[in-house]
Each structure stands twice: as structure tokens, then as C-alpha cells.
Amino acid sequence: MPDSTPRRYPDRNKTSREKITTAALTEFADKGLAGARIDRIATAAGVNKAMIYYHFSSKDNLYEQVVDEFVGDLMGRISQAISDKATVETGLMQLDEVYTELVTEYPEFPRLLLRELADPGGRMIGRISRILVKSGNPARMQRLLRRGVAGGRLRRINVRQALVSFLTMNIGYFLMAPLLDKVMDIKDRKRFVKERKKAVVDLFLNGVRAR
Amino acid sequence: MPDSTPRRYPDRNKTSREKITTAALTEFADKGLAGARIDRIATAAGVNKAMIYYHFSSKDNLYEQVVDEFVGDLMGRISQAISDKATVETGLMQLDEVYTELVTEYPEFPRLLLRELADPGGRMIGRISRILVKSGNPARMQRLLRRGVAGGRLRRINVRQALVSFLTMNIGYFLMAPLLDKVMDIKDRKRFVKERKKAVVDLFLNGVRAR
Amino acid sequence: MPDSTPRRYPDRNKTSREKITTAALTEFADKGLAGARIDRIATAAGVNKAMIYYHFSSKDNLYEQVVDEFVGDLMGRISQAISDKATVETGLMQLDEVYTELVTEYPEFPRLLLRELADPGGRMIGRISRILVKSGNPARMQRLLRRGVAGGRLRRINVRQALVSFLTMNIGYFLMAPLLDKVMDIKDRKRFVKERKKAVVDLFLNGVRAR
Amino acid sequence: MPDSTPRRYPDRNKTSREKITTAALTEFADKGLAGARIDRIATAAGVNKAMIYYHFSSKDNLYEQVVDEFVGDLMGRISQAISDKATVETGLMQLDEVYTELVTEYPEFPRLLLRELADPGGRMIGRISRILVKSGNPARMQRLLRRGVAGGRLRRINVRQALVSFLTMNIGYFLMAPLLDKVMDIKDRKRFVKERKKAVVDLFLNGVRAR
DNA sequence: AATGAATGAGAATTCATTCAT
DNA sequence: AATGAATGAATTCTCATTCAT
Structure with a gap:
């Protein structure tokens, strides 16, 4: 077989x-x-x-294989997306860009992810996190922020919390779009998504920047 | 019956x-x-x-009834939680507080929500959004922010985007916790959640405040 | 269930x-x-x-349950059939009688047994043997024969081999009947079975008796 | 094909x-x-x-071909094994020898046979019996015994029953070995098989011989 | 002669739902 | 209100067999 x-x-x-x-x-x-x-x-x-x-x-195995291949492909794209020499600003911009692209190109992703997040036995979560960690991106972002704090350009924030905030602002919208669109009465999702990149990075940078 | x-x-x-x-x-x-x-x-x-x-x-009906009762109870609590006279600061704090409490007390909620978000046919989303909208909270929060902008205390931000950011920072973490905990190597979730309220409000306020 | x-x-x-x-x-x-x-x-x-x-x-479980109940019933009848005070002659006669009866009344038995004998993983064999051993019949028969040898009424035979011979002569015919009937050109199986009891005991006794 | x-x-x-x-x-x-x-x-x-x-x-055809070739080979060996001029004693000895050899060399044989015996539609039984009958061995053995009876050297036994007894004592053990080994607590099967030839012939001859 | 891919007709098993009591 | 038994319609999975190359 x-x-x-x-x-x-x-x-x-x-x-x-x-x-x-x-x-x-x-x-x-x-x-x-x-x-x-x-x-x-x-x-x-x-x-x-x-x-x-x-x-x-088997059905279970099919699921696993399919999700594995899919996640593997996606993560590959994320990994490449962020160059090491980026500044905080460009780094965040790049990340945001990639997330938006991915979700737009692979609309199955957020839905698979949602289901897996709800599933205590799911293995996709573990796999994704491993890939992400291995890609070094989260660590790199943390370093970037930490350096900013140390250099005085950023406020004395909790870096981990800040990063979580950034990630949830990004992916969170895509995950919760069906709900948020209704609650916030968002009619033109495309436009909203376009605006969002700037809005997120702007809010985040202003939120962390020393004044 | x-x-x-x-x-x-x-x-x-x-x-x-x-x-x-x-x-x-x-x-x-x-x-x-x-x-x-x-x-x-x-x-x-x-x-x-x-x-x-x-x-x-029927099974479908059971699901509906159960989810309805559950969501109804939850939303009731959210509705009450925010007083009209709140300032931006206290309003956000209160909201954040409520979300955290809800998710902690009713761990089934995020998982039900996740599954419903993944389901195009799901009706829970519509129900929740209707309740939320009816509660007036989102509108109130928007007004609050808009006033802040108008009064010059807040930057000239896109209010809708900002509100979405706030909501996703809050709920988003709880929805994505299984993944984020691993990626960000969060060991002590309880503590992280406790810190989070302050971190989120802090980031948000600094992000929107005029300088 | x-x-x-x-x-x-x-x-x-x-x-x-x-x-x-x-x-x-x-x-x-x-x-x-x-x-x-x-x-x-x-x-x-x-x-x-x-x-x-x-x-x-499940099918497997059904098989097990069915065979278990069936074998349990059958073995119960065999166990009772042989009284402790029997002489070699009456003991053998009784045994023979029982086998013939069982096979006639429960024609499924030899066929189930045949299949199980061919199956290396089969558990029916173990179960039957345990029941038989526990019934004490094989041991009792061995003792009977041993006493006969010791008392000089029987030849100095290998008791275990003799007993195996007796058992195979009895059950063996029923198991191999489809083949033996053809090879030996046995037309009237009923009559053959009737004659068989005497023939088997007669051959056996003459075979082991001291002369 | x-x-x-x-x-x-x-x-x-x-x-x-x-x-x-x-x-x-x-x-x-x-x-x-x-x-x-x-x-x-x-x-x-x-x-x-x-x-x-x-x-x-086809699968059925494969089965037939395989079993046919196999049985053909086996039966060929049996046919040759008994010379016409044998006495009862040597004839029986030879037969016994052959059975033991066959079963030892071709352990698949008893298991195939067991399954076929259990199968009402099986054609292997018919084939084997035809070959055996054609080989003349059963008839020859019957003649042998009959002559013995007529000549007074053997008791006035039912020749057919006696022959069936002989065959079952021989093959029967091999067919029922998985069960008998357990019931009779036979630990060393090899040794038991070696002893068995003599034991069977001995029992049989003493059982039929005139006294 | 040989293979990997493909298929149709089962066969076991599951599951929401109903019935009788 | 409550239950054990029963059912029909799927649903997953299997397997002998065939096809294209």
C-alpha cells in the first residue's frame, strides 16, 4: 500500500x-x-x-496525511518569509503579510485549524507548533522585541504577551471572521482585510514604542 | 414533548x-x-x-437546545458586565475581566465556539452575534472610542479595526491557547492569563492614545 | 450492551x-x-x-460466545457421564456411549471441532481440553488402565498410547466419516455407528487384555 | 492461461x-x-x-489446483508404499510408517484435511477417497484381514470396523493432536509419535488376533 | 511474464431513531 | 418518566478481480 x-x-x-x-x-x-x-x-x-x-x-490516516502535507506546505512558506536582518517594523509587516496571504490563498487552513484547536486529541497543533518553533521565527521576533526594549526604543513591555497579542490580532481575525463580521457589521471583508495589516502593525507599534 | x-x-x-x-x-x-x-x-x-x-x-435539536441555553446564560453575563458610564479604560478593563472569567468558568465555550466558527452552516454564530449586538456593547465601545478620537485623547485610528484588535487579543488567546502555549513556550497558563489582562489593555491603550 | x-x-x-x-x-x-x-x-x-x-x-465475539456456550453445555454432559466406580469395561462402554450420543444429538460439534483443530489461533481447543481435564475423566481412565496392568489383567501396555487409541477410534470416526464412508464404502452409516460401539470396545479390550 | x-x-x-x-x-x-x-x-x-x-x-481455482497437486503427490507416495505380498503385520507396519512420514513431512496435510472434512461442499474428500480406492490399498487390507479370519489366525471380527479403527488410530491422532496433547498431557510429541507406531500396531494385532 | 492502479460488489459495523412495555 | 430491545439507513472497510502498460 x-x-x-x-x-x-x-x-x-x-x-x-x-x-x-x-x-x-x-x-x-x-x-x-x-x-x-x-x-x-x-x-x-x-x-x-x-x-x-x-x-x-483508513479515514483517520487519510486525514492525517492530508493535513500533514497541507500544513507542511504552508509552514514552509511561513518559514521562508522572514529575513533575519529585519527591523521590528519590517519584520512585523512581513509576518502580517504572510498570514494574510496564506489565509487568502488557502482558505481551508483557518477552518482546519479551528477544528483542531477544539480537539483535545488533535495532533495538527503539535505539528504546527513544532514546525513554527523550528523555523525560529517566534524566537527571532522575541529577540527583536527584547533588543528594542533594551535599546530603549520600546517600552518595558512583557515581550511574550506582546507577541501573543500580535499573533492573535493577526490570525485571530481570520479565525473569528464569521462572528466578528456580524458583530462589527463588517460588510466588505476584502477591504477590511486590506486595511487591517496597517491597522494592526500601527496599533502594535504605537502600543509598544517608547514615548 | x-x-x-x-x-x-x-x-x-x-x-x-x-x-x-x-x-x-x-x-x-x-x-x-x-x-x-x-x-x-x-x-x-x-x-x-x-x-x-x-x-x-433529535440530535440536532438537542444540540440547538443545549447550545442555546448555554450561550444565553453566557451572554446574559456579558451584557450586564459593562456599565454605560464607563470610561474607555474602565470599560476595556471590565470587558477583559468578563471574557477571562467566562472562559475560565465555562471551558466548553471556546471549544463550542471554535467548532461553530469552522462550520459554515452553524447557527450559533448568528445567535451570539445577535445577542451581542442587542446588548449594545460593541456599539457602546465604538462610541467610546470615537469620542476619544474626537476629543483628541486618542489618535486618529480606525475605530472598527481597533475594536476588532481588542477583541481578538482577548478571545483570540483563549481560542488559540493550545497552539500558542506550545509555540510561545508558555508553561504556567494561569499566570499568563492573569498577566494578560493588564498587558492587553496596556498595549491597546498605548496603541490608541494620542501622544 | x-x-x-x-x-x-x-x-x-x-x-x-x-x-x-x-x-x-x-x-x-x-x-x-x-x-x-x-x-x-x-x-x-x-x-x-x-x-x-x-x-x-462483533462477529468474533459472537463466535466466541456461541462456541463457549455450546462447548460448555456439551462438556457438562460428558463430565457427568462416567461414574467413578466403573470397571474398565463399563467405563469404556459409557464413554463410547456418550460420544456417540453427543455427536448424534449435536452434529455441529464435530464440524466446529474440525475447524478449530485446523486453526492455530483457536481457543476452543484449549477450553475443551481444560474442561475435560478438570472433569477428571482422562485421569480416571488412566488410573483404571494402570490398575489393570498392575493387577495383571491387562498386558504391559503404554497406558497413554492406549487411551489415545481409544479416543481416536471413537471420535476419529465421527470426524473422518465423510472420508471413511467413501473409502470403506460404508452405505448405512447409522447401522455402522451402532455396530461401532461394540466393535471398538471389543477391539480395545482384546488389544489390551492379558492372555 | x-x-x-x-x-x-x-x-x-x-x-x-x-x-x-x-x-x-x-x-x-x-x-x-x-x-x-x-x-x-x-x-x-x-x-x-x-x-x-x-x-x-480465480481464488477457487487456485485452491483446487494447489490442493490437487498436493494431494496427488501425497497419495502417490501412499500408493507405492504397500506391496501386495505383505502379511497383515508388515502391511500394517508399512501403512503406519507411511502415514507418520507424510504427516511429518507435509504438516499442511492434516490441516487441509480437517477443513475439508468440515466442509460439506468440499471436493478434496471425494478426490482423496477416489485415489485411495483406486490405489487398491483399502481393498487389499480388507482382503488381508478377511483371509486372516478365514484362516483362523484372527478372531471373527467385523473387518470393516477393524480397518476403520486402524485408520482412525493412525490418522486420528495427527488430526486431533492439538487437543489430545493437552488432554493427555503429552509434552514430547516427537517421542510420542515414535512410540505410537508400535503401540498402534501392537494394540490392533492383539485386538484382532485369535487367542 | 509482470506490475501498480483501479473497480464493483459485498461485508462488517455504526448510529440516530423508534417501539413496546 | 423511563427502559431494553429493535430497526433502517448509512458508513467504513474489504476483497476478489480486472485493466493498462
Whole structure:
């Protein structure tokens, strides 16, 4: 059973493994692991149901593989996005940029993440955090902020809290968009997202900058 | 079928309807609607499976009832929490306080919310937003900020963005805690939560305050 | 899930658990565990397929339960059948009698046994042997023969081998009947079985008796 | 499809047909026809699943072919083993010898036989019996015994019953070994088998001999 | 002769829901 | 209000078999 075969990227002329992966990603994002239906995935992928078992051997395993590949790809992009020589300002800007891009390009991501965050047994969380930590970005950001504090350019803030604040302001909106859009009566989400980058970085910098 | 009998949250001397409600809340928070099992709920509640149908007529309906009651209770508490005469500072502090309390007292809440946020068909989101809007809190907060801007005490910020930032900094941490705790290497969550209130309000106020 | 509920014997007015047990016994004897079909058992028992899972939770478990109950019943009858004060002659006669009766009354037995004998993982063998050993019959028979040898009434035979020979002559025919009937051109099996008891005991006694 | 290509049992330099045959024999002995898996056979044989269909066209056919070849080989050895001029004593000895040898050399045999004996639709039984009958051995043995009775050297026994007894004492032990070893507490099976030949013939001869 | 991928027809198992009592 | 038994409609998973190369 070819469970972890290589994948080729070109979208056209997909192998059936790839077709399954794609269909499964959507289904899992839409319905979650428990709500997903193998039948539906097979139909969407245009393959025989048994094919899914041929390639992935079980629903649970399919979920894992799909999420793994997906998260792996995403995280790869995040890792590259931040250069070491960035200043606080450019660093934050870059990060913000990347998050927005990712979420826009891969709308399945926030939904998968939401479900996994709710799931005590989920392993995606652990995987993502490991990748993020390994990427060195969180550490780098902390260093950046710490240096700013030490150099007197930033107030004497709790760096960890500040970083958490920055992250939640960024990703948090995307996660809670369905709710926030209604509560805050946001009609034009696209525009709001565009404005948001600047607003977030602006609020954050003003919030931490020494006066 | 008596679908909306009186309810008390206290633990002792529960009616079987209450026992079901309690067990179901946990199950739904743990597994989501699709992953929840009537059997498990019945067992956890110590009642017969048929009893659930006697009281709630279907799984979907059970979910709705349970979530409704739960959300209703929660929102009631939020609504009361913010007095009209608050200043920006005290208003934010109060809000923050309430969120933290809620999430700590009702750990099922963030998980239910996470799942609903992931679910395009979910109706809990609509319900919550309606309640929140009706409570007038978001509008009040906006007014508060707008006045601050007008009076020159606050910078010329985008008020809506700022409010979204405040909300995501608050709730966002609780929603993403499983991930953030790992990425940011937060060992003592209790302490972090305690510090957080101040850190958030502090960052926010400094971020918006005119200089 | 009521997995080991008591059973009541009257054949009419059977509970569905009993109906399942009966149907399953036949199916398993006919087709073996791997060849048996839950669907067929349900139909034969006149119950819904899900009922089988309600009562037995899995095919494997059903098999085990059914075989266990069955073997337990059978062995109970064998255990009682041999009185302690028997002489070699009457003892052997009694044993022979019992085997023949059992096999005639419970034709499923030899077939279940055949399949289990072929199955390295089978647990029925262990169970039967334990029951037989506990019944004390094999030991008693050995003692009987040993005494005969010591008293000079029997030749100096290997008692264990002799006993094995006796047992195989008895049960062996029933197990191998489909083959032996053809090879030996046995047309009237009933008559052959009737004659057999005497023939076996006669051969055995003459074979072991001192001359 | 080349269904009856030459075969050699020796291990080295096997054609893939032979590899399949060997693997299938083990699988069928282990699990029976219904329990056998084409996948497992292919893996064990180190060939692709489709290869099996190329050579044998179906699972049932594979079973038949494999069992046929196997039984054919075995029976060939039995047929040769008994010379016409044997006395009762030597004839029995020879037979016994052969059975023991066969079962020792081809441990799959008793297990295949057991399963076939349990299967009402099995055709192996018919095939074996036909071969045995054609070999003339049973008839020869009957004649031998009959002559002994007529000549007064043997008691006036039922010859058919006696022969059945002899056969069951021989093969019966091998078939029921898993059970008998436990019940009779046989620790050293090898030694027991060695002793058994003599014990069986001895018991039998003494059982039938005129006194 | 040989293989990896693909398939259709089952087969076991699950689960929300209902029924009789 | 309460329960154990029962059910139908999925749903996951399996497996013999075939296809394209």
C-alpha cells in the first residue's frame, strides 16, 4: 500500500492520489473529520471509493496525511518569509503579510485549524507548533522585541504577551471572521482585510514604542 | 414533548433533562455535533438513550437546545458586565475581566465556539452575534472610542479595526491557547492569563492614545 | 450492551439472543468463522442485523460466545457421564456411549471441532481440553488402565498410547466419516455407528487384555 | 492461461507459479479457503497479485489446483508404499510408517484435511477417497484381514470396523493432536509419535488376533 | 511474464431513531 | 418518566478481480 508516495505538483494531469488529497482537504475543512464522508470525497475526486483505501488505508490516516502535507506546505512558506536582518517594523509587516496571504490563498487552513484547536486529541497543533518553533521565527521576533526594549526604543513591555497579542490580532481575525463580521457589521471583508495589516502593525507599534 | 422545561445549572438533585443537558454540552464541546454520540451522552448522563429523544426529539435539536441555553446564560453575563458610564479604560478593563472569567468558568465555550466558527452552516454564530449586538456593547465601545478620537485623547485610528484588535487579543488567546502555549513556550497558563489582562489593555491603550 | 446475559432453555418463545445463538451455531458449523455471514445469521434468526451487534458487539465475539456456550453445555454432559466406580469395561462402554450420543444429538460439534483443530489461533481447543481435564475423566481412565496392568489383567501396555487409541477410534470416526464412508464404502452409516460401539470396545479390550 | 505447467517441490530457482503454489498451500492450510487472502498469498510468494490471476484465474481455482497437486503427490507416495505380498503385520507396519512420514513431512496435510472434512461442499474428500480406492490399498487390507479370519489366525471380527479403527488410530491422532496433547498431557510429541507406531500396531494385532 | 492502479460488489459495523412495555 | 430491545439507513472497510502498460 503506497501510503507516503512522493507527490508531483502540476495541477493538471493529477494522479488519483492527488485528486483524493485535494478533495479530502475540502471535505475535511468543510465538515471536520467526524463529519467527512469517504463517499463524498471519492465522488468529488472522481475515483472509486476503494481507491482511497488503496492509497490511505483508513479515514483517520487519510486525514492525517492530508493535513500533514497541507500544513507542511504552508509552514514552509511561513518559514521562508522572514529575513533575519529585519527591523521590528519590517519584520512585523512581513509576518502580517504572510498570514494574510496564506489565509487568502488557502482558505481551508483557518477552518482546519479551528477544528483542531477544539480537539483535545488533535495532533495538527503539535505539528504546527513544532514546525513554527523550528523555523525560529517566534524566537527571532522575541529577540527583536527584547533588543528594542533594551535599546530603549520600546517600552518595558512583557515581550511574550506582546507577541501573543500580535499573533492573535493577526490570525485571530481570520479565525473569528464569521462572528466578528456580524458583530462589527463588517460588510466588505476584502477591504477590511486590506486595511487591517496597517491597522494592526500601527496599533502594535504605537502600543509598544517608547514615548 | 416538553422541550423547554426549567433549568438550573447547580449539580445536586438534577432532573434527567438537566443531566442530559450537562452531559451533552461536554460531549458536543469534546467531539462536535458530527462526532458526538447519543449513546455516550446517555451513558454519561446516566439515563436511557430513549430518554434523550423523549426530551429533545433529535440530535440536532438537542444540540440547538443545549447550545442555546448555554450561550444565553453566557451572554446574559456579558451584557450586564459593562456599565454605560464607563470610561474607555474602565470599560476595556471590565470587558477583559468578563471574557477571562467566562472562559475560565465555562471551558466548553471556546471549544463550542471554535467548532461553530469552522462550520459554515452553524447557527450559533448568528445567535451570539445577535445577542451581542442587542446588548449594545460593541456599539457602546465604538462610541467610546470615537469620542476619544474626537476629543483628541486618542489618535486618529480606525475605530472598527481597533475594536476588532481588542477583541481578538482577548478571545483570540483563549481560542488559540493550545497552539500558542506550545509555540510561545508558555508553561504556567494561569499566570499568563492573569498577566494578560493588564498587558492587553496596556498595549491597546498605548496603541490608541494620542501622544 | 448485554454481552453475557443468562439464557433460558425452552425452545419456543425464544428471545432474540437465543435465536441468534442458534442460527449462528449452524452458520459457523457450516462455513467456519471466516466463511460465516452476519447477514445470513440475521436472516436465519429472523432478526435485524444490528441486533447481533447489540447483543454480541462483533462477529468474533459472537463466535466466541456461541462456541463457549455450546462447548460448555456439551462438556457438562460428558463430565457427568462416567461414574467413578466403573470397571474398565463399563467405563469404556459409557464413554463410547456418550460420544456417540453427543455427536448424534449435536452434529455441529464435530464440524466446529474440525475447524478449530485446523486453526492455530483457536481457543476452543484449549477450553475443551481444560474442561475435560478438570472433569477428571482422562485421569480416571488412566488410573483404571494402570490398575489393570498392575493387577495383571491387562498386558504391559503404554497406558497413554492406549487411551489415545481409544479416543481416536471413537471420535476419529465421527470426524473422518465423510472420508471413511467413501473409502470403506460404508452405505448405512447409522447401522455402522451402532455396530461401532461394540466393535471398538471389543477391539480395545482384546488389544489390551492379558492372555 | 497456462494452468498446469510443470512443478517441482524443491525450493531453489522456483518459477513464480511455484512460488505461488507454495505460498497458497500455507495460506490455505492456515486459514482455509474462505479465510485465505489473495493479497497475503501474493506477498508471501513475492509476486504481484495479478500474477496469481494470470496463472490461476480465480481464488477457487487456485485452491483446487494447489490442493490437487498436493494431494496427488501425497497419495502417490501412499500408493507405492504397500506391496501386495505383505502379511497383515508388515502391511500394517508399512501403512503406519507411511502415514507418520507424510504427516511429518507435509504438516499442511492434516490441516487441509480437517477443513475439508468440515466442509460439506468440499471436493478434496471425494478426490482423496477416489485415489485411495483406486490405489487398491483399502481393498487389499480388507482382503488381508478377511483371509486372516478365514484362516483362523484372527478372531471373527467385523473387518470393516477393524480397518476403520486402524485408520482412525493412525490418522486420528495427527488430526486431533492439538487437543489430545493437552488432554493427555503429552509434552514430547516427537517421542510420542515414535512410540505410537508400535503401540498402534501392537494394540490392533492383539485386538484382532485369535487367542 | 509482470506490475501498480483501479473497480464493483459485498461485508462488517455504526448510529440516530423508534417501539413496546 | 423511563427502559431494553429493535430497526433502517448509512458508513467504513474489504476483497476478489480486472485493466493498462
